[in-house]
Amino acid sequence: MNRIEPEVHARLCALALGEVDSAERLALEQQLAQSAELREEYARLEGTIALVRELEAPPQQLSPSAREELQQALPKAPLNAPTRRWWNSSWTRLAAGLTIAVGGAALLVRLQDSTYGTRVASLEMAAPASPSAASAPSSPSSPAPSTASGAPVMAGVPAPATHSLDALPKLAGLGYVSSSRDWDATVAAGAALAPDSLAAGAEGQSFGAGFGELSQDELSDQQKDLSLLMGGLRRPGESPRELFLRFWGDNPFEQTVLDPISTFAADVDTASYTLARRLLVERQVPPREQVRTEEFINYFPADVPAPTGDTLRIATDLTPSRFGSGDGKPRWMLRVVLRGREMPQHERKPLRLTFVIDCSGSMEREQRMELVKDALRMLVSQLDPQDAVAIVAFSDSAQQLAPMTPVINKARLEAAIDALQPKGWTHSEAGLRLGYATALEGLDTRATNRVIFLSDGVANRGITDPEELSKTVQPIRERGILLNTFGVGMTSHNDALLEQLADKGDGQCHYIDDLREARRVLVERFMGTMETIARDVKLQVEFDPAQVERYRLLGYENRAIADVDFRNDRVDAGEIGSGHQVTALYELERTFAASDRPLATVRARWKDPGRLPAGASAPVREVAQLVSTGSAVPFETSPVGYRRAVLVAQFAEFLRRSVHARGDSFEELMREAARMEQEAPQTEFLEFVALLERTRDLLARTLPSCDELCEALEELKRGQYRQAELEALGAGRDGTLFEQVQRENKLQEAKVRALLERQRAAPR
Amino acid sequence: MTPASDGQLLQAFRAGDRSAFAALVDRHQGVLLRHARAILGVGPDCEAVVQEVFLKLAQSPPLLPPSTDGDPQAQSAHLRAWLHTVNRNACMDTQRSTRRRSLREEQAASPEAHDGGIATVEQADTRAAVERELERLPVDQREVLVLRLLADRSYKEIAEITGRSIGTVGWLVSEGLQQLGERLKPQLEGRKAGGRA
Incomplete structure (x- = not known):
C-alpha cells in the first residue's frame, strides 16, 4: 500500500466517524474526489469500521450472580436523606462497615493489631472547632467504646453527617470483604478445610460442587456469609507468612527463632513516590500496591557520609520505634543504610550520551516537550569538556539531530535541542534503532556509553509490544552500551514499556512529572545514575534470637531473596550508582535478655564492575557490620536523615492502609514532620510536609473503620494467624497454649457465624 | 412511552x-x-x-x-x-x-497469531477474526476503538475518559483502524466479493 500521510489518514477517520465539521467535510470530500488512492483507503476504513461495529451483538451482560450481588449492595435508604444510617443496610453483612466523618470530626476506630491485643486508636482528624476531639482517648490501655450497635463510635459527636460509601471497595483490599474475585476459591478452600462446620452453616447444602449452577435466587445469604467466614480461615498448606500476606498484605513480624535472617536486593528506584505524589496532588489515593515503602524512603537524599575508600559502606541506627504498638510492648526501629562511594568528577570516565527523544504528538500535552528541552539544556551546560552528546528524535520515523558531538561544541547541541518539535506518531522502535546506531558510531570504550530514552511511553508505530521491543535492547547491552529510560508526564498505568526496557538494558527507569523533578533526575542525580559502582547488590540482616523476639522489614516485599541465595552470585539483584544510598527499616521486638552480644549482623554483597577486560567476571565483594545494643539513642536525638526516613515510611504505611499502621495517628505524623522541617529544612522534605497536608482529608476518607462483625472477623484472623504461628513453632513445645488458641478460634468462628445469622435475621 | x-x-x-x-x-x-x-x-x-x-x-x-x-x-x-x-x-x-x-x-504476539493463515481459516468466522485482530492491537488503540465504535463515544468524550488530547485520540483511532484494515484484508475482500452485508 502506498503510504498516506498520517495527518490525512487521521482526518479520513474523523470523516468516516462523523467527527468533522461541515467545512472540513467539504474539503475532505474534494480531496477524495481527486485521489483514487484516498478513495480506496476510505472505502477500506468504512469496511473496517463496519466489521468492528458488528461485534456489538449480542450485547454483553453481567452474570446473574454478579447482578444479585449488586442488588444486595444497594443502600436501603434513599441517598438523598443523609440522616438515615446507611450502616443498617444489608450491605453491612458484606462490607462489615465503614464510616467517614465529614467535616473533620474526631473519628474513633476500635482496632486491633497483629499482636492480638485490643487497643483503641485515635485517628485524630480533628478540626480546631471540635473540642471533643482533643479528649479522644489515645492511650493503648483505654477501654474500647461500645460498638454494640454495630455502628462505629463517633466520640463526642452527637449526630454526625456520615458519608460512607466511597471507600467501601477498598475494604476488600484490607481483607475485610472477601472480593467476588476469589469467591469460588474461598468456598472451595473452605469446603476442603472444614466440612463439618460448613455443613452446619450451610444448612445441609453442598457448596464445593455445582456452585455455578445455582440460580440467582439460590445464591443464598448463607453462601455469602460463608464466603466471608472462609476468608478469615486458614487455607490448607498456607504458611504463616502467606496467611499474613493474604489477610493484611504486608510483611509480617517474623519470629526470630524460626527465621533469624532477612535477605533482599538493593533498590534505588524512586518512581513509586513520584507517581504517588502526582496522584495525590490530583486528589486521588494511589492504589495500595503502587505504594512501595522502600521507594518512598529512597527518594529522599542521602544523609550518611559516603565512604572514601571502599565502594560501599554500611551504617546503622537504632532507636525506640515511634510507631504504635498494640500490647504496650516497646518496639525498636533499626535503620540499615548502604551508601555508595561518590565518584569524584576528575575520576569519572568521560560520558558518551545518546539521547533518544520522543517527539510524537502526545509529547505536546502538558508541555512535556518543553520540559524535556529545558532539562536537556540544563544538563548540557553541566557536562565536562571531555563529554559528548548525540541527539536522536523520533515520531513517525527517527532522525539524527546531532551525531556524537563534544560538549564544547555547545552551539551545535543547542541547535539540535531547539529543533525538537512534537508531531505525528510514536515509532519507538525506529528511535531505539537509530539511537543505538548513533551510539555505536560514537562508541568510546574508555568512556561510559549510555542511550537515554525519553518518552511518554505509548508506542504506536512499528513494534509496540514491550517484550518484543526489549529484544532490540539486549544485544547492544553486551557491547557496553546501557539504556536508561525516563517517563515524562505519565500516570501509573503506562509505565510497563519503559520499566521493561530499562530492565533489559541494565539501566534505571525514572519518572518526570515537572521541571523540578526533571532537574533532579537529569541534572542533580544524573551522574549517580550514569556511573554504576556496584552490581547485583544484596543485603542481609541476621538477628540474634536471644535478643530479638520478632522483626519486620518495612517494604521490599517484592525484592525478597531466599536466604541461601545471598552468596549465590548468579542471582540477579540491584545496581547502585555513584553516591547512591539504599535504606531499609526494621521494626523489632526485643527480649531484653541482658547480653553484650551484638543485636544483629548486617552484610552486603556485590560485584565490582570496575574497568574489566572483556569477558572477565567482576570480582565479588562482601562486607559486614555488627549492630550493638549500646548504639541505641532516643528518637529525638537520632540523625535527621534517619528521622526523615521513619516519617516517610510511616506515610507510606498509611497510604498502603497497612495493618501495622492501624492506630497510628496521622496528626502526630504531621506534627513531627513539621517539627523536623523547622529543625532542618530541606527541599524534598518541605515538599513532603506539604503533601501530608494535602493528603490528610483525602486519606481520612479512605481509612476503614470496623463494626462488630468486622471486628469479630479480624479477631478470628488474628487467632488463625496465631495458631499458624504456633504450629510453625512446633505446637508440641507448648501443647496447652496451642489447644487453647485452637479452642478460642473455634469459639470465635461460632461467634462470627452467630453475628452473620443475627444480621440476616434482622429486618431489612 | x-x-x-x-x-x-x-x-x-x-x-x-x-x-x-x-x-x-x-x-x-x-x-x-x-x-x-x-x-x-x-x-x-x-x-x-x-x-x-x-x-x-x-x-x-x-x-x-x-x-x-x-x-x-x-x-x-x-x-x-x-x-x-x-x-x-x-x-x-x-x-x-x-x-x-x-x-x-x-499470547497475542505468539507465532501462531502471526501466521498468515487468516484467509483460509477465518473466512468462515469473520467475527472471530475481527475479535482476534482487535485483541492484537496495542491496548491504547484497542481502547479508543472500542469506545468509539462499540460504546459510541465521541472523540471528545474519549479524550475526557482516557485523559488524552482529542488529537491523540484521533491518532490512535487512525492508527488502529489502519492496522485492522491491513490485517482484515481477507475479510474485507471476501465481503466485497460475496456482497454480504
Missing part, C-alpha cells in the same frame, strides 16, 4: 427506587464490559471490574453538575463519562496487580 433518561433514573435511584438502578445497569453494562475487555482481555476480571463500577455507582452516585439541568443529553454524557472513567481506573488497578497485560500481549 419514552424510556427514562439517565438523569431521571439517577434521581429516582437517589430517592430510593431500586428498579432505577437496575435500569441503569441494564443500559450501561454492555459497553462497560466491552471497555473493560479492551483493556484487560477476555476473562473473569472484566465482570468483577464492572461490578465494582456499579457498586460505586450504588454507593456514591455522581452529582450531575447544575449546568446540565434540564438537558438529558448532557446529563447522560456526564454519567457515561463518569462510568467509563471509574471503569478505566478499576481496570488499571486490576491490570497493575495481575500483570495480566504483558501475559496477554505475549
Whole structure:
C-alpha cells in the first residue's frame, strides 16, 4: 500500500466517524474526489469500521450472580436523606462497615493489631472547632467504646453527617470483604478445610460442587456469609507468612527463632513516590500496591557520609520505634543504610550520551516537550569538556539531530535541542534503532556509553509490544552500551514499556512529572545514575534470637531473596550508582535478655564492575557490620536523615492502609514532620510536609473503620494467624497454649457465624 | 412511552427506587464490559471490574453538575463519562496487580497469531477474526476503538475518559483502524466479493 500521510489518514477517520465539521467535510470530500488512492483507503476504513461495529451483538451482560450481588449492595435508604444510617443496610453483612466523618470530626476506630491485643486508636482528624476531639482517648490501655450497635463510635459527636460509601471497595483490599474475585476459591478452600462446620452453616447444602449452577435466587445469604467466614480461615498448606500476606498484605513480624535472617536486593528506584505524589496532588489515593515503602524512603537524599575508600559502606541506627504498638510492648526501629562511594568528577570516565527523544504528538500535552528541552539544556551546560552528546528524535520515523558531538561544541547541541518539535506518531522502535546506531558510531570504550530514552511511553508505530521491543535492547547491552529510560508526564498505568526496557538494558527507569523533578533526575542525580559502582547488590540482616523476639522489614516485599541465595552470585539483584544510598527499616521486638552480644549482623554483597577486560567476571565483594545494643539513642536525638526516613515510611504505611499502621495517628505524623522541617529544612522534605497536608482529608476518607462483625472477623484472623504461628513453632513445645488458641478460634468462628445469622435475621 | 433518561433514573435511584438502578445497569453494562475487555482481555476480571463500577455507582452516585439541568443529553454524557472513567481506573488497578497485560500481549504476539493463515481459516468466522485482530492491537488503540465504535463515544468524550488530547485520540483511532484494515484484508475482500452485508 502506498503510504498516506498520517495527518490525512487521521482526518479520513474523523470523516468516516462523523467527527468533522461541515467545512472540513467539504474539503475532505474534494480531496477524495481527486485521489483514487484516498478513495480506496476510505472505502477500506468504512469496511473496517463496519466489521468492528458488528461485534456489538449480542450485547454483553453481567452474570446473574454478579447482578444479585449488586442488588444486595444497594443502600436501603434513599441517598438523598443523609440522616438515615446507611450502616443498617444489608450491605453491612458484606462490607462489615465503614464510616467517614465529614467535616473533620474526631473519628474513633476500635482496632486491633497483629499482636492480638485490643487497643483503641485515635485517628485524630480533628478540626480546631471540635473540642471533643482533643479528649479522644489515645492511650493503648483505654477501654474500647461500645460498638454494640454495630455502628462505629463517633466520640463526642452527637449526630454526625456520615458519608460512607466511597471507600467501601477498598475494604476488600484490607481483607475485610472477601472480593467476588476469589469467591469460588474461598468456598472451595473452605469446603476442603472444614466440612463439618460448613455443613452446619450451610444448612445441609453442598457448596464445593455445582456452585455455578445455582440460580440467582439460590445464591443464598448463607453462601455469602460463608464466603466471608472462609476468608478469615486458614487455607490448607498456607504458611504463616502467606496467611499474613493474604489477610493484611504486608510483611509480617517474623519470629526470630524460626527465621533469624532477612535477605533482599538493593533498590534505588524512586518512581513509586513520584507517581504517588502526582496522584495525590490530583486528589486521588494511589492504589495500595503502587505504594512501595522502600521507594518512598529512597527518594529522599542521602544523609550518611559516603565512604572514601571502599565502594560501599554500611551504617546503622537504632532507636525506640515511634510507631504504635498494640500490647504496650516497646518496639525498636533499626535503620540499615548502604551508601555508595561518590565518584569524584576528575575520576569519572568521560560520558558518551545518546539521547533518544520522543517527539510524537502526545509529547505536546502538558508541555512535556518543553520540559524535556529545558532539562536537556540544563544538563548540557553541566557536562565536562571531555563529554559528548548525540541527539536522536523520533515520531513517525527517527532522525539524527546531532551525531556524537563534544560538549564544547555547545552551539551545535543547542541547535539540535531547539529543533525538537512534537508531531505525528510514536515509532519507538525506529528511535531505539537509530539511537543505538548513533551510539555505536560514537562508541568510546574508555568512556561510559549510555542511550537515554525519553518518552511518554505509548508506542504506536512499528513494534509496540514491550517484550518484543526489549529484544532490540539486549544485544547492544553486551557491547557496553546501557539504556536508561525516563517517563515524562505519565500516570501509573503506562509505565510497563519503559520499566521493561530499562530492565533489559541494565539501566534505571525514572519518572518526570515537572521541571523540578526533571532537574533532579537529569541534572542533580544524573551522574549517580550514569556511573554504576556496584552490581547485583544484596543485603542481609541476621538477628540474634536471644535478643530479638520478632522483626519486620518495612517494604521490599517484592525484592525478597531466599536466604541461601545471598552468596549465590548468579542471582540477579540491584545496581547502585555513584553516591547512591539504599535504606531499609526494621521494626523489632526485643527480649531484653541482658547480653553484650551484638543485636544483629548486617552484610552486603556485590560485584565490582570496575574497568574489566572483556569477558572477565567482576570480582565479588562482601562486607559486614555488627549492630550493638549500646548504639541505641532516643528518637529525638537520632540523625535527621534517619528521622526523615521513619516519617516517610510511616506515610507510606498509611497510604498502603497497612495493618501495622492501624492506630497510628496521622496528626502526630504531621506534627513531627513539621517539627523536623523547622529543625532542618530541606527541599524534598518541605515538599513532603506539604503533601501530608494535602493528603490528610483525602486519606481520612479512605481509612476503614470496623463494626462488630468486622471486628469479630479480624479477631478470628488474628487467632488463625496465631495458631499458624504456633504450629510453625512446633505446637508440641507448648501443647496447652496451642489447644487453647485452637479452642478460642473455634469459639470465635461460632461467634462470627452467630453475628452473620443475627444480621440476616434482622429486618431489612 | 419514552424510556427514562439517565438523569431521571439517577434521581429516582437517589430517592430510593431500586428498579432505577437496575435500569441503569441494564443500559450501561454492555459497553462497560466491552471497555473493560479492551483493556484487560477476555476473562473473569472484566465482570468483577464492572461490578465494582456499579457498586460505586450504588454507593456514591455522581452529582450531575447544575449546568446540565434540564438537558438529558448532557446529563447522560456526564454519567457515561463518569462510568467509563471509574471503569478505566478499576481496570488499571486490576491490570497493575495481575500483570495480566504483558501475559496477554505475549499470547497475542505468539507465532501462531502471526501466521498468515487468516484467509483460509477465518473466512468462515469473520467475527472471530475481527475479535482476534482487535485483541492484537496495542491496548491504547484497542481502547479508543472500542469506545468509539462499540460504546459510541465521541472523540471528545474519549479524550475526557482516557485523559488524552482529542488529537491523540484521533491518532490512535487512525492508527488502529489502519492496522485492522491491513490485517482484515481477507475479510474485507471476501465481503466485497460475496456482497454480504
